[in-house]
Amino acid sequence: MTAAETANPTAAAALKRLSRPDLFTGSAFIDGKWVQPDKTFPVYEPSTGEVLGAVANMSRSDFVTGIRSADIGFRNYSTSTTAHGRSALLKKWYDLIIANKDDIATILVLENGKTLSEAVGEVVYAASFVSWFAEEATRAYGDVIPSSMPNTTVLTLMQPVGVCGIITPWNFPAAMITRKIAPALAVGCSVVIKPPSETPYTAAALVKLAIEAGIPPTVIHLIPTKDREAATELCTNPAVKKVSFTGSTNVGVFLSKLAMGTMKKISMELGGNAPFIVFDDADIDLAVLGAMACKFRCSGQTCVCANRIFVHNKVLHEFTKKLIAMVSTLKVGFGLDKSTTQGPLVNRDGVNKVKQHIEDAVSKGAKLEFGGTVPQDVNPNGFFIAPSILTGVTKDMLVANEETFGPLAPIFAFDTEDEVISLANDSEFGLAGYFFSKDVNRILRVSSALECGLVGVNTGKISAAESPFGGVKESGVGREGSKYGLAEYSIIKAVTIGNTNA
Numbered sequence: 001m002t003a004a005e006t007a008n009p010t011a012a013a014a015l016k017r018l019s020r021p022d023l024f025t026g027s028a029f030i031d032g033k034w035v036q037p038d039k040t041f042p043v044y045e046p047s048t049g050e051v052l053g054a055v056a057n058m059s060r061s062d063f064v065t066g067i068r069s070a071d072i073g074f075r076n077y078s079t080s081t082t083a084h085g086r087s088a089l090l091k092k093w094y095d096l097i098i099a100n101k102d103d104i105a106t107i108l109v110l111e112n113g114k115t116l117s118e119a120v121g122e123v124v125y126a127a128s129f130v131s132w133f134a135e136e137a138t139r140a141y142g143d144v145i146p147s148s149m150p151n152t153t154v155l156t157l158m159q160p161v162g163v164c165g166i167i168t169p170w171n172f173p174a175a176m177i178t179r180k181i182a183p184a185l186a187v188g189c190s191v192v193i194k195p196p197s198e199t200p201y202t203a204a205a206l207v208k209l210a211i212e213a214g215i216p217p218t219v220i221h222l223i224p225t226k227d228r229e230a231a232t233e234l235c236t237n238p239a240v241k242k243v244s245f246t247g248s249t250n251v252g253v254f255l256s257k258l259a260m261g262t263m264k265k266i267s268m269e270l271g272g273n274a275p276f277i278v279f280d281d282a283d284i285d286l287a288v289l290g291a292m293a294c295k296f297r298c299s300g301q302t303c304v305c306a307n308r309i310f311v312h313n314k315v316l317h318e319f320t321k322k323l324i325a326m327v328s329t330l331k332v333g334f335g336l337d338k339s340t341t342q343g344p345l346v347n348r349d350g351v352n353k354v355k356q357h358i359e360d361a362v363s364k365g366a367k368l369e370f371g372g373t374v375p376q377d378v379n380p381n382g383f384f385i386a387p388s389i390l391t392g393v394t395k396d397m398l399v400a401n402e403e404t405f406g407p408l409a410p411i412f413a414f415d416t417e418d419e420v421i422s423l424a425n426d427s428e429f430g431l432a433g434y435f436f437s438k439d440v441n442r443i444l445r446v447s448s449a450l451e452c453g454l455v456g457v458n459t460g461k462i463s464a465a466e467s468p469f470g471g472v473k474e475s476g477v478g479r480e481g482s483k484y485g486l487a488e489y490s491i492i493k494a495v496t497i498g499n500t501n502a
């Protein structure tokens with residue numbers, strides 16, 4: 001479907017203003033060709049609930065075709081390019097993403113709902129993984145190891161693992177894809193991407209630009225589908241050597257089990273339940289800013305969002321008062337309106353989950369201090385909910401145990417460091433954790449004690465291409481971005497050269 005064909009007038013007007021209307025496409029990209037079958041599925045625009053467009057609904061056999069092509073693509077690409085050549089391709093792709101960032105961001109707003117400034121921020125963040133791995137591509141060093149055997153040398157080679165199956169979520173339609181495929185392409189792998197069915201258009205725009213940058217067409221494949229069973233081909237087909245998934249823990253566990261059937265390498269970036277702790281020695285204004293940054297980013301729909309806010313009883317009143325004051329300045333609305341600071345959630349289920357968490361907490365004794373309703377001045381068919389704050393929250397409530405994935409800030413009170421560490425770690429998840437304190441000894445102690453892969457100290461912003469991203473416990477395995485990111489798409493081969501005196 002072209003921009004002009006969408007049935008949604010709000011979206012149609014925005015799409016008409018794109019400098020590159022061709023970046024908005026609902027086609028699949030398989031074996032070097034854009035394909036649009038008759039079978040499609042609808043994608044919705046979250047601020048109106050109306051259909052944004054129709055996207056190719058691909059079948060299992062399309063995955064088989066894509067994987068076969070990617071296997072050939074991998075063999076050519078990995079042997080015919082140098083690390084410097086791959087680096088140059090990634091640099092070109094980075095330049096094209098940045099040159100088209102406003103168009104990509106507009107498409108992203110229309111399918112995901114986030115605000116335009118958040119969307120531009122996400123596109124720049126997504127591009128930063130491409131430039132980071134363009135640099136890292138040239139640093140895929142092996143080792144020379146002193147051997148225990150005479151006249152022998154041991155070398156290690158870092159080699160690309162092969163065809164990678166990439167499955168990503170809707171909350172970061174651009175960044176979750178580049179964080180995976182930039183390192184894969186950097187080391188010489190090929191990729192088959194199954195984008196999220198809520199937000200497949202951003203993925204297509206990125207793939208178009210990758211092909212324009214010169215990434216060989218059989219090295220990158222994009223296969224949208226609403227048929228989850230078809231997508232599992234990426235986890236069972238023996239030609240796929242690596243599965244990289246970002247999404248919920250239950251789906252991640254299911255796909256991991258499938259991938260283990262043929263012993264694929266896996267990276268699993270899964271759900272979180274991040275604690276956010278404000279100690280009595282914290283700078284409270286800084287803590288409020290940190291909570292705003294990591295609770296309300298993307299309307300609370302990030303895996304690293306603060307999910308449980310623990311505040312020391314001595315500063316509870318001050319923190320809560322200041323947080324309410326700041327949250328009351330947020331403006332909920334359509335993401336492309338300049339005054340909007342909070343977009344809608346991605347779908348109706350997201351809104352219902354926030355409401356369910358509020359109702360459950362209030363029924364068990366919590367107090368709704370702010371929000372909880374649908375704002376008056378938004379489209380009633382959109383997926384909106386006001387940013388909300390609860391106090392008096394306790395660990396028996398749903399909100400303490402499940403990721404809300406929405407703009408709800410539940411505040412728990414505590415009295416001692418030991419008590420709050422035990423509460424913070426009382427979760428099967430371990431992705432992000434945050435705390436605010438001015439005491440250097442406490443900073444070292446608590447950073448070490450929190451059971452999570454990412455810790456923010458006196459900040460709510462922790463995501464960057466150079467920083468290793470990933471969880472512990474049921475938040476997953478593997479690290480993305482950073483100097484560790486290439487290893488996820490590589491194998492280490494040991495080469496022993498003997499009898500060097502012969």
Ligand SMILES: NC(=O)c1ccc[n+]([C@@H]2O[C@H](COP(=O)([O-])OP(=O)(O)OC[C@H]3O[C@@H](n4cnc5c(N)ncnc54)[C@H](O)[C@@H]3O)[C@@H](O)[C@H]2O)c1
Pocket residue numbers: 167168169170171172176194195196197228229231232246247248249251252254268269270271272302303304403405431470471475476
């Ligand atoms: N740790 C991280 O880096 C990270 C980042 C972003 C989001 N997340 C998590 O993602 C979740 C939200 O995203 P979501 O709702 O899209 O997650 P999800 O698990 O429902 O879906 C993720 C992807 O998997 C696909 N999928 C779902 N079931 C499948 C199946 N049975 N077979 C094959 N594919 C399947 C979806 O279509 C989508 O592309 C949250 O739990 C969030 O914390 C984690």
Ligand SMILES: O=CCCC(=O)O
Pocket residue numbers: 171172175301302303304463
């Ligand atoms: O939703 C999780 C990923 C967002 C991020 O990279 O900060």
